[in-house]
Amino acid sequence: MSDMDMGHSAPETPRDGASRRSFIKGVIAAGAAVSSSAYLFRTNIAGQPASGGGERLISITVNGQVRRVDVLKQETLATTLRYKLGLTGTKLGCDRAECGACTVLVDDTPHYSCSMLTHTLRNRKVTTIEGLASPDGTLHPVQQGVVAEQGFQCAFCMPGFVMATVGFLKTNPNPSRAELAHGVSGNLCRCQDYDKILTALLKGAELSRGA
Ligand code: FES
Numbered sequence: 001m002s003d004m005d006m007g008h009s010a011p012e013t014p015r016d017g018a019s020r021r022s023f024i025k026g027v028i029a030a031g032a033a034v035s036s037s038a039y040l041f042r043t044n045i046a047g048q049p050a051s052g053g054g055e056r057l058i059s060i061t062v063n064g065q066v067r068r069v070d071v072l073k074q075e076t077l078a079t080t081l082r083y084k085l086g087l088t089g090t091k092l093g094c095d096r097a098e099c100g101a102c103t104v105l106v107d108d109t110p111h112y113s114c115s116m117l118t119h120t121l122r123n124r125k126v127t128t129i130e131g132l133a134s135p136d137g138t139l140h141p142v143q144q145g146v147v148a149e150q151g152f153q154c155a156f157c158m159p160g161f162v163m164a165t166v167g168f169l170k171t172n173p174n175p176s177r178a179e180l181a182h183g184v185s186g187n188l189c190r191c192q193d194y195d196k197i198l199t200a201l202l203k204g205a206e207l208s209r210g211a
């Protein structure tokens with residue numbers, strides 16, 4: 001995994017509070033929009049070339065827009081989002097349903113996009129981290145909670161945690177700390193600052209209730 005994909009694309013990680021806050025906000029607003037040649041390379045090894053024979057044209061609704069895309073039978077949603085639609089805010093960590101980095105909402109329910117086949121999602125509604133902010137750029141309350149509490153270190157896992165939280169809050173808008181911890185227990189953080197992450201996500205829940 002390259003430094004760039006671990007969220008280290010900025011020249012230096014800022015040390016003071018204000019610049020770190022700006023740094024995190026920038027990462028969140030952009031959906032940590034970095035691409036990775038390492039991922040592309042791995043994807044090709046896995047037999048999912050960016051284009052080629054055997055593709056089918058399907059329509060899926062992504063972040064409120066109907067997208068027409070050619071997909072292979074074995075192509076995962078994470079691959080389609082990242083390498084065909086350019087939505088690199090969705091991260092690939094384990095690529096085998098263990099870490100939650102690739103979490104997106106499908107019809108408002110969190111799913112691991114590395115473990116869903118895109119062709120099964122015809123006419124379904126997919127929401128990625130890029131689709132959370134308002135058209136005027138206002139961050140989603142859960143994203144605002146992350147900014148306020150500076151809840152992540154490298155932030156590679158952040159989009160997955162945020163999407164899992166947004167989905168969880170649709171069913172339980174006022175969770176206890178323990179309930180929210182259980183709600184995002186399908187997401188792992190390599191930096192392992194879970195206490196701080198939970199504080200940030202709870203702040204997001206609080207802001208969501210006020211929104
Ligand atoms: S990349 Fe999908 S669960 Fe880890």
Ligand code: FES
Pocket residue numbers: 152153154155156157158188189190191192
């Ligand atoms: S993996 Fe670094 S903050 Fe979670």
